[in-house]
Amino acid sequence: xxxxxxxxxxxxxxxxxxxxxxxxxxxxxxxxxxxxxxxxxxxxxxxxxxxxxxxxxxxxxxxxxxxxxxxxxxxxxxxxxxxxxxxxxxxxxxxxxxxxxxxxxxxxxxxxxxxxxxxxxxxxxxxxxxxxxxxxxxxxxxxxxxxxxxxxxxxxxxxxxxxxxxxxxxxxxxxxxxxxxxxxxxxxxxxxxxxxxxxxxxxxxxxxxxxxxxxxxxxxxxxxxxxxxxxxxxxxxxxxxx
Amino acid sequence: xxxxxxxxxxxxxxxxxxxxxxxxxxxxxxxxxxxxxxxxxxxxxxxxxxxxxxxxxxxxxxxxxxxxxxxxxxxxxxxxxxxxxxxxxxxxxxxxxxxxxxxxxxxxxxxxxxxxxxxxxxxxxxxxxxxxxxxxxxxxxxxxxxxxxxxxxxxxxxxxxxxxxxxxxxxxxxxxxxxxxxxxxxxxxxxxxxxxxxxxxxxxxxxxxxxxxxxxxxxxxx
Numbered sequence: 001x002x003x004x005x006x007x008x009x010x011x012x013x014x015x016x017x018x019x020x021x022x023x024x025x026x027x028x029x030x031x032x033x034x035x036x037x038x039x040x041x042x043x044x045x046x047x048x049x050x051x052x053x054x055x056x057x058x059x060x061x062x063x064x065x066x067x068x069x070x071x072x073x074x075x076x077x078x079x080x081x082x083x084x085x086x087x088x089x090x091x092x093x094x095x096x097x098x099x100x101x102x103x104x105x106x107x108x109x110x111x112x113x114x115x116x117x118x119x120x121x122x123x124x125x126x127x128x129x130x131x132x133x134x135x136x137x138x139x140x141x142x143x144x145x146x147x148x149x150x151x152x153x154x155x156x157x158x159x160x161x162x163x164x165x166x167x168x169x170x171x172x173x174x175x176x177x178x179x180x181x182x183x184x185x186x187x188x189x190x191x192x193x194x195x196x197x198x199x200x201x202x203x204x205x206x207x208x209x210x211x212x213x214x215x216x217x218x219x220x221x222x223x224x225x226x227x228x229x230x231x232x233x234x235x236x237x238x239x240x241x242x
Numbered sequence: 243x244x245x246x247x248x249x250x251x252x253x254x255x256x257x258x259x260x261x262x263x264x265x266x267x268x269x270x271x272x273x274x275x276x277x278x279x280x281x282x283x284x285x286x287x288x289x290x291x292x293x294x295x296x297x298x299x300x301x302x303x304x305x306x307x308x309x310x311x312x313x314x315x316x317x318x319x320x321x322x323x324x325x326x327x328x329x330x331x332x333x334x335x336x337x338x339x340x341x342x343x344x345x346x347x348x349x350x351x352x353x354x355x356x357x358x359x360x361x362x363x364x365x366x367x368x369x370x371x372x373x374x375x376x377x378x379x380x381x382x383x384x385x386x387x388x389x390x391x392x393x394x395x396x397x398x399x400x401x402x403x404x405x406x407x408x409x410x411x412x413x414x415x416x417x418x419x420x421x422x423x424x425x426x427x428x429x430x431x432x433x434x435x436x437x438x439x440x441x442x443x444x445x446x447x448x449x450x451x452x453x454x455x456x457x458x459x460x461x462x463x464x
Contacts (some may be wrong), residue, residue, distance in 0.1 A: 003411035008378060009381075009406065015385055016384065016393050017393075023388060195283075
C-alpha cells in the first residue's frame with residue numbers, strides 16, 4: 001500500500017510536469033494563432049484604407065478637379081463670370097474634403113518621409129480643425145522602423161490624439177517620441193485627466209481603445225497611464241525595438 | 243527492531259505533530275481558512291499524542307478511549323476537507339455519504355463492536371481506506387485542473403501527499419495489528435513492534451509534510 005502510494009505521488013509529479021508543459025505549449029500556439037489573425041485583420045484593414053485613399057485621391061479627386069476646370073471655363077464664357085463663384089467655392093471645399101479624407105485614410109507623408117513628419121502633419125491638421133495647440137517633441141536619434149510598425153505607431157498616435165480632443169477638454173497637447181532606449185510614445189495634455197476606472201469600463205465598449213490595444217499587442221508594446229499626474233493626463237506607450 | 247526504536251519513533255511523531263501545529267499558527271490569520279480542517283485534524287492528533295504520552299507512557303494507563311474518539315473525528319474531518327478541495331460533483335455526494343457512514347460506524351465500533359478500551363482498528367482501517375481513495379482522486383483532479391506550474395511549491399500537494407502516505411502506513415499497521423493480535427495463535431510481538439515503528443516513522447514524515455505545506459502557505463505560495 002505504501003509503495004503504491006509513493007508510486008502514485010511520483011507518477012503525479014512527473015505527469016503534472018508533462019501536462020503543464022503541454023498546456024503551456026498549447027496556450028502559446030493559441031496566442032500565436034490569435035496574433036496572426038489579428039495581424040491579418042489589421043493588414044487587410046490598412047490595405048483597404050490604402051486602396052480607398054488612392055481611389056478617392058486619384059479617381060474622385062481627379063474627376064472633381066476636372067469638373068472645377070470645366071466650371072471655370074464655363075464661368076469665363078458667361079456674361080457675369082462671378083455668377084458661378086458660390087458653386088466654385090463649394091466644389092473647392094468638396095475637393096479639399098476628399099483630400100482630407102484620403103490623407104486621413106492613408107497619410108502619404110508617412111510613406112514618403114516617415115513617422116515623425118507624418119505625425120507633425122497630423123498634429124498641424126488637427127490644430128487647424130480643433131484650435132488646440134499641439135507640440136511634437138523628439139528625444140534622441142530616430143531609428144529606422146519597419147514600415148508596418150511605423151504605420152501601427154502612427155495609428156496609435158492618431159487614436160490617442162482623437163481621444164484627447166474628444167474627452168480631455170485640454171488647451172495644450174504634447175506628443176513626445178523618445179527614441180533613446182525603446183521607442184516611447186507619450187501623449188500628455190493639460191485637460192481634466194483620466195478616471196482610470198471609467199476608462200477601463202469604457203475600454204470594453206470603445207472601438208478606439210480596442211484598436212489601440214490590438215496594435216499595442218501586435219507591436220509587443222505596453223501602454224500605461226501615469227497615475228501620478230495631477231493636472232491632465234499622460235499616456236505612455238513603450239514599443240521595444242525588434 | 244526493539245521497544246527503543248518503537249518509543250523513539252513515537253516521540254519523533256509527537257515532535258512532528260507539534261511542528262505541524264506550530265507551522266499552522268505561522269500562517270497569517272486571513273489565509274488560515276483554507277487549512278482549518280487540517281488544523282482540526284492536527285489538534286485531534288496532538289490531543290491523542292499528548293494523552294498517549296502522559297497516560298500511556300508516563301502513567302501506564304489505557305488511553306485507547308481518547309485514541310478511538312480521535313479516530314472517529316479524523317476521518318470525517320479530513321473527508322470534509324477533501325470535499326472542499328475536489329470539484330467533482332460525484333465525489334462530493336459520495337464524500338457526504340462516507341462522512342456520515344464513518345461517523346456512525348465510529349460510534350457503533352466504539353460502543354458495541356470493539357469497545358471503548360480496545361483499539362478501534364476497524365474504523366481506523368475504514369478511515370484510511372476512504373482517505374487513501376480521496377487522496378488518489380485529489381491527485382487526479384490536480385492533474386486535470388493543473389492549478390500550479392510547480393507542484394513542489396503548492397501546499398495542497400504536500401498536504402495530500404502526507405495524508406496519502408500517512409494513511410497508507412496506518413492502513414497497513416491496523417490491518418497487520420488486527421491480524422497479529424486476533425488471528426495468530428502465538429503473539430508475534432517482534433513483527434508488531436516493527437509494524438508500529440514503521441507506522442510512527444511514516445506518521446512523523448507525513449506531519450513534517452503538512453508542516454512544510456503550512457510554511458509554503460505562509461510564504462504565500464497557494
